[in-house]
Amino acid sequence: MLYSENMKKILIAYRLKPEGLKELEGKYDVTLPVDKSYFTKEEVMGLIPDYEVFVPNFGFYTDKEMMDRAVKLELISNYGVGFNNIDVDYATKKGIVVTNTPDSTREPTAEFTFALLMAAGRRIGYYDRKLRTPEGVSWGMYAESSLPVYGKILGIIGMGRIGQSLARRAEASGMEIIYHNRHRLDETIEQRYKARYMSQEALLTAADYISLNAPYTSQTHHMIGERQFNMMKPTAVFINTARGSMVDEKALAKALKENRIWAAGLDVFENEPHILPELLELDNVVLAPHAATKTIEDRIKMSVEMTRNIVGFYEGTCSVSRVN
């Protein structure tokens, strides 16, 4: 393949599969790690002055210092829907456009959220683990029983695309939907999911299942902590597939250990890939390794969406999901 002098140079910090990058072929000069899974921050700092486009990873923060070194940078095309790995305010100041991938992440994340919700309520993880141990599990009438999902109230905090896709599944599964959001949704959307808007406090008190689907910002840091867990029902099931730092993880482990809430399903943690050791010991939590979008098909779809943000930005042939 020939690279022309005036091709835009793209630095991708992940070793993404080529299937998702086809639209860049022959038109852009792409660098990505070949012999390892991702570039470190130090490696990126060394390379970035030459690049017009940067696809960051979640292992480090794309900060002021990095953007100041990136003298040619025009576009940060994020691989993922959350963009708390980027100092977007500073990018805006520098005139650097930031994009994300909300379409490809929407359904897999909502799906995984609902899978965790059902696994936590119906004790799928617990049964599967305990049946493989010498003590086993009761096969009797009532002992070690689970909680129903059908007929229960799901409180969704953050009723954006993922929250609404979760609501669609939950409504068809017999759940009643209540939600909290920065802005109340249009009545037509509320009616689609038979969803009722509530204050966060009212939601925490009323819900049987609570799912966090809001973005991580300085305002949502530790938005769920001891006070919030104390407002929940003792039979509440708490699900987090958004960002770990929105929850005070120590307070969550304590609430689970003391049975102040009934169970949790967690795909995200405060210090990934580290999980609080107390959580690993608890039977009433279902744990996953930030895997909500982790299917090969979905990861390739995310690459395609990320790629199309670049193509759209330079060629105007498709729409771009800008976050600034």
Add this chain to the structure above:
Amino acid sequence: MLYSENMKKILIAYRLKPEGLKELEGKYDVTLPVDKSYFTKEEVMGLIPDYEVFVPNFGFYTDKEMMDRAVKLELISNYGVGFNNIDVDYATKKGIVVTNTPDSTREPTAEFTFALLMAAGRRIGYYDRKLRTPEGVSWGMYAESSLPVYGKILGIIGMGRIGQSLARRAEASGMEIIYHNRHRLDETIEQRYKARYMSQEALLTAADYISLNAPYTSQTHHMIGERQFNMMKPTAVFINTARGSMVDEKALAKALKENRIWAAGLDVFENEPHILPELLELDNVVLAPHAATKTIEDRIKMSVEMTRNIVGFYEGTCSVSRVN
């Protein structure tokens, strides 16, 4: 409470919670185990000659010998939707009515089926187990990834009430529904779930996920075995919440071990509570202890439905779910 001489006598082989038996109070003379979970077959054989109504358990077969001893028996009010624990043909010959509880079991069973399906596909059980071991799980981009549910084809074998409730959840979760059933369903029902009728062979070949939701009979014994697993896609996920004996469990363990299918989710087994040791060793199966209806609320609803079959049979005040 006074028991009149001509009250009908009911023998319940399980220690069911009184909340579900309220409608019988003062009108029927009820015997159930007090100091243990269930009556054994021997105990039932001793007691049954005095009873007009029997509520059997699933620990033994309610057979010819038992019915011949049950000289006053008029009604077998089964606690559950499946009735393979009863010789219904012989009951019919003796003029004994048999009833079951399809309404109360419908939603919890469909719900648990879908929970197992999502857990098997999205690897919820696997992640939860492995994160608690010293080796852990990859947090990387593609390693130990799962399979999507959204956009995939669900093949439902047995499209009765439970199958249709499963289809409702699956359709809202982005699945395409194909089904096989003894009788093809009305077009209006097919359209409700956008479900396409297929032969069993065509379904086994086409489906990404396969769920068994048919009743157990002599015709469905081992209906899924080596030949059927060989017809499935190598990425197929197989779910059984119906009855263990419909599947050749050894052939299933072999297919999973050799990765001829991708995963399974199992709530039922050939020799419950025994699980084939090979299955306990496999990472690509999610196991549950016949717990699909095992929530306190649902178990009480089942008692209420069972009770109403008795009340309806004798008093005609509500409908009765007869199976013969």
